[in-house]
Amino acid sequence: MSLQEVWQSFLDIIYPRDIRCPICGVKRDDMLSWGVCQSCQSRLPFIEPPICPKCGRMMLIDNRLCLDCQQANHAFYKGISIFEFSTEVKGLIHRYKYRGEKHLSIPMIHWMMEGLKVYRWDFDIIVPVPLHPSRERQRGFNQAKILAQGLSKNTDIPLDSKSLIRVKNTPHQTKLNRQERKRNLQYAFRVKETDGKLKVFQDKVILLVDDVYTTGSTADQCSRVLLDSGASKVYLITLATGANF
C-alpha cells in the first residue's frame, strides 16, 4: 500500500462514498460502480451521433464537418467529448471546479474512459491543459490534470503534466467572444523542457485533456505549442462541449 492509498482509505472513513448519488444528492441503493445512480446515468445528455468527426460535437444533420470546423482550421487532429453542455452538466462542472468537489472526477474519468474505448486512438503521452500556477494555487488543484491522471492510470499511458505550462495568467474565458478568446490566449502556453530532457514531445502522439470545449481556442493554442515542439499529432478529449449549430 502506498502512502497515497493509505491516505485515500483514511479519507474513505471520514468521507464515506456511495451513500448519496453525487449528482442528484439522494440516498440510493442503485449506485453504479463509478459512484452515480442509475437514474442520473440515464438522464445525463451523452453526446450521440451524428457528431463532427473533427471536433466531436453533435451535429443536426450528418455533414462532413460541423459549421465551425469548416471555417476554423483546428490545430488538433481529432477530438471527442462526452456530454453536451446542458445546465445540469454545467452545474456539475461548476461544482467540480469551483466548489472543490473533486470526488466528481471519479465518474468523470469513468465516462471519458468509455469514450476513449470507442475510438481506440493510439497515443504516447497524456497532457492536461495547464492552469497558471497562481490560479492553480488559489483553486488548490487543476481540474484537467486530475482527469488526465485518471486516464493515465486507466490506460497505463504516461502522463506529462509538467512540460506544457501556462505562462500568462489570462482572465476567465467564459465572458469573452471568439475573437477575444483568441487574443486572450495568445502566447499563453509554452513547452518547458525540464530535467534536461530535450524535446519530450518529439514525434509523439499526444492526448490533450480538458474539461470543457467551447470555441476550441484553448485546445488550438495548446495543440499549436505542442506541435511546434515536435509532436506529430494531438488528440483531444473533453468532458463537455457546447452545441454548435
Added chain:
Amino acid sequence: MELKIKRPAIWITLAYIIGILIAVYMKWKSNYLIIALVLLALVGLATRLKGKGVYLLLTLLLFILIGATNTYIQTRPDTDLDSFLDKTVTIYGQVWDLAQQTDSKTTIILEARRVKHAGIEYEGKSKIRTSFYLDPEKDREMPVNIGDWVELKGKLERPQGLRNPKGFDYRAYLARRGIHYTMGVANRNILSINPGSFSWPKSWLMSARGYMEQILERYVGGSGSRLLKAMIIGQKWSLPSDVKEQFINTGIAHILAISGLHVGFVVLLLSWFTNLLTLSPKAKFFIQCTVLAFYCLLVGGNPSVIRATTMAIIVLGGRVAGRKADPINSLSIAAFLILLLRPLDLLEVGFQLSFGAVAGIALYNEKIESKLVRIPEAIASSIAVILSAQLGTWALLAYHFNTFSPISFIANLIFVPIAGVIVILGLLLIMIGGFIPIVAKILGWWLWLLCSLLINGNEWVSYLPWASLRVVSPGIVFMIAYYFILLILSYERPLWIKRPWRLSAIVILIILLSTGIKPAFERDFKIVFLDVGQGDCIYIRTPDRKHILVDGGGRPEGWGDFDVGTEIVLPFLLKNGINELDLVVMSHCHDDHIGGLIPVVEDLKVNTFMEFPPRDPTEKYGTLKELISRKDIENIQAIGGESYRVGKEVFIDIIYPTLDSSLLDSLYGENENNLSLVMAIRYQDASIMLTGDIEKQVESHLSKIWGQNISVLKVAHHGSKTSSTDKWLDLLKPRIAIIQSGKNSFGHPDPQVIDRLLERDTSVYRNDKNGAITCVYKGGKWHINTIIKD
C-alpha cells in the same frame, strides 16, 4: 456472506462506546471483558466470516478494547487527599473556575496545591469544589476571582455518591469533571487572597473571555448580558436558575448550548474574511481550523461545541480533499473524538441531547420537509428541523428530567429564530464592540430588547397550562428500542433490513409485552426508606401494586434552597415508574416530614391523603392542605383503632393518636411530635411499625395498649434519645430497625438508642450510613438491600 460497510465510522464509534459501557458498568472486571471479547470472536468465527468480515470483526474488537482501556485509564480515582477527609484543613491553592452563584452561596473550583492538617502536609494538584457561605445581609460581592491565590480553612469532604434507587450520583457527576472532593468555607475562614494569573494558553483564553464579558456588560447589561454570556461564551454560572429551569420546562434549553449555529456563523465570517486574501484552499482550511479550535477552547469545550466544530471541520476539509461529508458519518466521528478525550461524557445529559438532536435532524429533516409541501418553504424548513430534533431528544428529556413539554414545539418555533438573531448579533457585537462604539450601542440595544423578549416571553409560556408535564422515566429497554426504530425507519429504501416497518412493529410488540409482563413478576411487598437527609420518607408498594408514600422529607426553614421534594422524592418516584400515588400519609406537620410532600402532591396524581390534624399547624401544612383541597383529593382524618385495607392483602392499623381527647391533651405537651400518626402495616406474617416522631410519653402510653411483636420498626424521631425506651423496645422486639436521619445538629441518632437496639439483637439500618434502605418481603422472609454497602 457479503459485507458492505457504508459508513465505517459508525461501527468504529459504536464498538468504542460498547467498550466504554463495559468499563463503566462492569467496573473493569477484566475477566468479563476478556470473556465478552472471546465470545464475540467465537461468534465471528462461527458465522464463518471470510476476508473482509474477519478484518471488520478484529477492528471492532480492537475498538471495544480501546474504549474499555481508555475509560479505565481516565477514570482512575484521585485518592491523594483521602487521608484529610472529614478534617478541618488549611488549603493553599488557585481559583480555577467559578461554578455557581446564589444569594447564600458562591461555589468555585479550587486547584489545591498545598493541604495541611495537624502537621501533615500534602503538596500536589487536586481540584476541590469549594463553597463559600455568605451572609446575604453583608457580603453580596463575589469573595474571590478566577486566578486568585487563596488560603482557606474548611472541612474537606467527599461528595455524596448515590443515595437513592436511580437517584442522582453527585460523586460520579463531579468525578467526570475531575473533581473528587468538596469543601465548605465560612467567609471568615478565607485567610488570604492574592491576585494571580494562569500560564499560557489558559491566561490568554481567560483574558479573551474577560474582554468579551466586559463588552457584553457594557453594551447590554442586566439579565440580558447574563443570558448572552451563557449563549455566546458558554459562561452559565451567572444565569439565574429560575431562567434555566423555565428554558428546560418549555424545551428550549438547547439554545443555551453553544452549537452548530455559532460555529456556522463563525465559519461564514471566516470564509468571507479568508476570501479577501488570495490564499490556497489548504491555507484557508488551516486558518479556519485554528480559529475554530480557539473558539472551541474559549467557550469551554462542551460536547455540543466540539461536535459542531468537528462537523464543520469535516465539511471544510471535504472541500480541500475534494470529498463530500456525510452528516451521520461526521456525527459519529465527532462522538468518537469527544469520547476519546473524555469517555465518561457518554453518560452526560448534554452529550446525549446534543447528539440526539443532530442525529434526529440528520435522519429525518429531509423526510419531514418533503412532506410539508403546502407550507411556505421558510416555515416548512424550520418546522422540519424542530420536529426532527425533537424526535431525537424527547425520550432523553423524559428519561433524565421526567418532563414532557407539549408546548415545546411552539416555543421552539417562536424562540429559536429569536435565539438565532441573538447569537449572530451577539457575535457581531463582540467582534466590533471594541472598535466602533456607536454601532455597538445600537447592537447592544437590540440585543437587550431581544434578550428581554426571550426571557420574559419564555417565562410567560412556561406558566401556560400543559407547558410541561411530569412523566415517568421510560425504561432502558424502551430507550434502546426507540432509538433503534428511529434509526431503521430513517432508511429511504431498505438497506440491510428488508421490511423496516415490520421489524419496528415486532420491536414495539416486544416492548409492550415486556412492560406488561414486568409488573407481573414484581409482586412482592416492598418498602423503601428513602434517604432524604435529615427527615422521614417511606415508600410502600403493595403486592397488587398500590403505591403509598408516608412523609416526604424536607428541610426546615432557613436551611438553604435545596428542595427535597423536587430534588429527591419526585425523581425517585418518576424514575422508578410511579406517577400516581394511591395514598399519601402525613405523620405530623413538621417541615422535615411534609416539606417534600408539597411538590409530590402538586405534580402527581394522588388519590387519598391521610393525616391527623395538627394543633399547631405549620406554614407548610397550610400550603399542603390548600393544595389537597384544590386538587380535590380525598382527605382522611385517621384515628387510633381504625384499620384500613390497601389493595387486597395489606392493612394499615392506626394505633395512635387516640380518640380520648383528655388523654391526648396530657400526652401532647405542646409538642406536635406527640401527635404523630403511629401505624402498623400488616401483610401476611410481616408487620412494620411506623412511628413518626413520637416521644417517650406516647411510647409509654402505647406500651399499655399494644401487645405484639413486629418485624420492622421505623425508629421514632430519627433515633432521638427522647424516644425508643427500653420498655417499648422490649414489647415490640423488632428484628429490623430503620433510623431515618441525616446530617443534623440535634445529635440524631443517639448512640444510646443504637445500643438499646443492638442489645436486643436488632439489625440496625441508618439512612445516614446506608443511603436508601429497601425491604422486600418475599417467601416469608425479609430481604434488605441498602444503596451503600458497608
